[in-house]
Amino acid sequence: MTDFLLELRSEEIPARMQAGARADLEKLFRKEMQAAGVAVGAVTVWSTPRRLALIARDLPLATEAVREETKGPAVTAPEQALEGFLRKTGLTRDQLEVRDVKGKDTYFAIVEKPGRAVSVVLAEAIPAIVRAFPWPKSQRWGAASISTESLRWVRPLSGIVAILGEDLVECEVGGIRSAYTTKGHRFHHPDEITIGGANDYADKLRACHVIVDHEERQDLVRTKAREAAEAAGLTLVEDEGLVIENAGLTEWPVPLLGRFDEDFLEVPPETIQLTARVNQKYFVCEKDGQLADAFVCTANIVASDGGEGIVAGNRKVLAARLSDARFFWEQDRKTPLSQHAKKLERITFHEKLGTVADKVERVAKLAQWLASEGIVPGCDPAQARQAAELCKADLVTEMVGEFPELQGLMGGYYARAEGLPDAVADAIRDHYKPVGAGDDVPTAPVTVALALADKLDTLASFFEINEKPTGSKDPFALRRAALGVIRLISENGLKFPLLRGFDFALPEIRRDSGNFTDNSRKNLAKKGMDKGMHLVMGNTPSIVVYKRFGGSEDKYSQVAIELLDFFADRLKVQQKEAGVRHDLIDAVFALGGEDDLVRLLARVHALQAFVETEDGTNLLAGYKRAANILKKEDWSGQDDGIEHTGDEDPLENVDDPDMQAVYAAELAEQAAHKGLSYTPEKAEKALIDALDSAEPKAAAAVAAEDFASAMAALASLRQPIDAFFDEVTVNDPDPSKRTARLALLDRFRAAVHNVADFSKVEG
Structure with a gap:
């Protein structure tokens, strides 16, 4: 096992592209290695303005031999199928094996690929990586650029270092051959450096004023800029984006504090900060919470004069920018906003x-x-x-x-x-x-x-x-x-x-939406005057009236x-x-007709608190059991024992399924309150009494938007519904008992639905 170093050196890479380039380099490298059957472990990728570097640890020296089997057509298949298979595999008929597959003789191609030296794999992979690199913007250069097939890179590529262990991986891309040599800092050490391998790469560059680790440069910018401000009794206005950008612009960052004319502070502080940040990549400073007449720039060299000349030059450039900002500020104020x-x-x-x-x-x-x-x-x-x-x-x-x-x-x-x-x-x-x-x-x-x-x-x-x-x-x-x-x-x-x-x-x-209050909507809904006018909120239709009765849509x-x-x-x-459960959101949305977000969210949060309690869990189980029984019995509430005019179905003239559900719930409630033709069992009577108590409490709480109290009212149904299922036979042979008990369960379901649609709640 050994380590591999790849450096791709070029002219300056824009700071904004460096993070993406690091990710792309690792992705392309792993893709090429995987295709060649080379196992890749830890990979480190660094960037500076002039280079991308990748170090892959513990690569094998050679790939393992591979035996590949490819299933082909049946022996009895048409000749054209066999010819196509042979072209695909590059074999002849006599090189194929015949095996029995489910009683049918079938051709198989067996290809044994011997192991290859990883250095050979890398020599093929590096050009492929360079040519496939997805820079957001790239260019061609030199005499070869006349051809659209020439090499493209973000800026002219000038050098490749490719070393496996201590051995050079020989390759060539666009006339640039791999070598052991790279270059240090553009000003401090412009001469060539000989790299021995992955282990001494970062140290040799550091000795030549290049910090190749971008994160280390970011830490330097962050720390030294803060220290420069504090040394002057100021506080640096922190800007992580600016830290990353300055680290991407320098190979040896040296933050320096400078001052600008105090008169510029009459301009709004955000204008000064934006001018310094966008145009010059400078940090700004504060004193006692107010913008100070100071900036921090990041040099790329260690100047012999301590940076005085660099600061003076940057101060002059910033002054020109701030003069423009002050001119805009003064000119704009000459005209009132109304004009x-x-x-x-x-x-x-x-x-x-x-x-x-x-x-x-x-x-x-x-x-x-x-x-x-x-x-x-x-x-x-x-x-x-x-x-x-x-x-x-x-x-x-x-x-x-x-x-x-x-x-x-x-x-x-x-x-x-x-x-x-x-x-x-x-x-x-x-x-x-x-x-x-x-x-x-x-x-x-x-x-x-x-x-x-x-x-x-x-x-x-x-x-x-x-x-x-x-x-x-x-x-x-x-x-x-x-x-x-x-x-x-x-x-x-x-x-x-x-x-x-x-x-x-x-x-x-x-x-005039004042005519469409909640009560008027409900009244029109009960009269069936709003057929077909629905609002879908979530996945559940709810009644919303958009037209006056008798008017056009x-x-x-x-x-x-x-x-x-x-x-x-x-x-x-x-x-x-x-962090709110999606099923609880659906349970409240399913009620429909709710367009008050504060009220809706209060209901959702109260429901979440309730279902996480023991009462909530058990009530949910009882609800689902009741709903399953009603579904199995195809219960709609019509056969409720209530006297109707003639033989007509009270839902006959209501086409809308949601309105049918509203009517069915009302009819079921009437049936449950109607005098029974038999003496109810103890648990049955207890559930009726509990509903008599809980329904008005829950309704009043919902009306008062006290959803926690509404949930508490529902909690009182938990023990009665459990006892009902334990002690009462719903599908009694007596039709009147069976009908009344199904109506009671429907009433229980409707009471729960007044607070939330528990059918949407998981669990």
Whole structure:
């Protein structure tokens, strides 16, 4: 067993590509070795700006001999089949073996491959790896580049080191032959270095001012930059992305502290930090929590003057950049945000949705409505509208044109600079939040109203024009917008029925959703006036009325349906990531008709706490037993002993299966309360009494949104249902007893379903 070293040296590799290149090099190496039958153990991959290096430990010196057997056609198969098999294996007929396979003579090809020296395998693998390397961007160079078949690499490839143990693996790629030699630091040691093998590679490079281990360079940048700031009495603003980038730009990192003109601090601190970070790759520093007039740059050499010349040069370049930022800041403030906002009329938001100014007007109406309806408590409607009208104005400023990352943030600064209320300025600044899973959720009322309005308008607008996410494609970030709405509502505890929001947010339509309260929906549902009008939430239809009785269906109803469906899916994803069991989410979604996220989540969390208790586990078992009996008996609740007019089926004129279920539950409940024609058994009577007590308690608790108490009411049914199954025969020979007991079980099932659909709960 021995170690193998491979170094691919080139001109500077962009820092952003180095992590991917390391992963690709190991992947390609393992693939080539596996194809050749070489067992590979530990592999280490390093990168610097000028090289990729791989060390594979404990490789064998030779591959083992391999005997391969390939089954061919039957002896009686057509001649063409045999000819194709011979071409595939490269053998002749007399080299094949004939074996009996299930009573049929069948050809087999036996190929014995002798072992090969691993050095030979590597000599073939290295060119294959280089030519197959998937750089995001690559180039051809030199005289050979006239041909499209010439070698491609991220930057011109200049050297290959390939050593197995102490022996050179001889190979050639694009005219570059492998060798024992590499080069050290471009300035400190530009001459060639002779490498003995994997064991002395890192040490010899270190002696020549190259730290080949990228993680070690990252630690150096992280530590030395912090020490440089602390030596000046400052605190480094940590930035892990900048640490990785600086380590990827240097082979011998030397962080140095520099100062810039204090007058530049009048520019917003985020602007200074972004200018230093994006344009110059500098860290910034703070003093007492405020941005300081200092930066930390990372040199690639140990300068003889201690770095004074390097710092002076970097200070000069940074000053030019900060001068531009200060110019933008001063110019932008000469024009009020309201005047900037007028320019939005010239910017298209989407060809089917008008300009950004059109979007701003929709958002303003929606934000004002959220405030005036009390959906966002404590929000001033006038301030909500003012913030919305100005929230996109900074998109046309010079500063945001230079640094798009500052949109929203600069609008907040400009608003504060012209004396607008702090609540308005803060709302403009933070209205894009939350952007990602780790982003803070706004809590200030005006900010919440604006952030919610902006995201709802985006969702409603793109769903209206049928630009919905498909598969992995989401060009307008609608999934992120939906998660943002969910977090804004849930983390602020907003009582916000989403359907009302959709009705108001959908462009060009402002329906009076006040007429469609929960009670009116239920009343219309009982009268059968809403047949065919359903909202699918999760996988279960629930009744939602989108049209007035006798009216025509609104064309935007389907958009609202799809939007709530979309939110249901996003909420499932979010809650699963938060550790909520998927089956419990389904159990609550299956109830249907719920568009208040706070109430829905409270029910889910109460259900999770309940099913993890002994009472919850046993009640679930009792529920499933009851459901199985009812399913086996094909129980629908019609044959309940209740007197009806004539012989008509009370469900005969109800086509919708969900409405049938509603009626059946009501009829079953009536049957269970109806006087029995026999004296119930003790356990039977106990279950009836328990239901009489638990049903109103659970219903009242659900109405009060006290779902923990609703679960506690269900818990009281656990012992009676257990005793019922132990002591009572459901399928009694007496038809009246059998019917009454099935109705009782149906009543028990319906009582549980008022809190959650336990059929969706696993266990």
